[in-house]
Amino acid sequence: xxxxxxxxxxxxxxxxxxxxxxxxxxxxxxxxxxxxxxxxxxxxxxxxxxxxxxxxxxxxxxxxxxxxxxxxxxxxxxxxxxxxxxxxxxxxxxxxxxxxxxxxxxxxxxxxxxxxxxxxxxxxxxxxxxxxxxxxxxxxxxxxxxx
Numbered sequence: 407x408x409x410x411x412x413x414x415x416x417x418x419x420x421x422x423x424x425x426x427x428x429x430x431x432x433x434x435x436x437x438x439x440x441x442x443x444x445x446x447x448x449x450x451x452x453x454x455x456x457x458x459x460x461x462x463x464x465x466x467x468x469x470x471x472x473x474x475x476x477x478x479x480x481x482x483x484x485x486x487x488x489x490x491x492x493x494x495x496x497x498x499x500x501x502x503x504x505x506x507x508x509x510x511x512x513x514x515x516x517x518x519x520x521x522x523x524x525x526x527x528x529x530x531x532x533x534x535x536x537x538x539x540x541x542x543x544x545x546x547x548x549x550x551x552x553x
Contacts (some may be wrong), residue, residue, distance in 0.1 A: 420459035435462040479503050
């Protein structure tokens with residue numbers, strides 16, 4: 407633990423300082439975080455814009471959500487495994503990957519799972535008929551898809 411005492415709130419959880427690195431002005435936000443088990447850690451976030459520490463923390467959290475989509479679609483759904491030469495076919499591949507991600511998100515919500523990775527693992531364990539029924543329900547809600 408970094409310090410004894412009650413868990414900090416508000417201004418105690420993040421501090422920002424201005425630094426210069428290779429002639430570039432940067433804002434370094436030092437964030438004190440606690441995981442779900444109460445374990446404390448320090449994270450350093452760097453930005454090129456001035457803002458309050460809380461704004462830096464919130465912006466990082468939003469960027470992390472987008473980064474997680476990139477990681478999941480590349481590593482779990484196959485976005486980076488596109489070997490097509492024609493641009494139109496590449497677009498179809500990307501559309502199929504994003505459709506699969508959307509399907510997994512809906513499965514996460516319906517199954518009350520914590521994250522998309524759990525939904526993908528759940529789908530891998532299910533039968534083909536279950537997935538066809540889920541996809542039929544999905545397409546009824548979102549309309550007809552043209553490849």
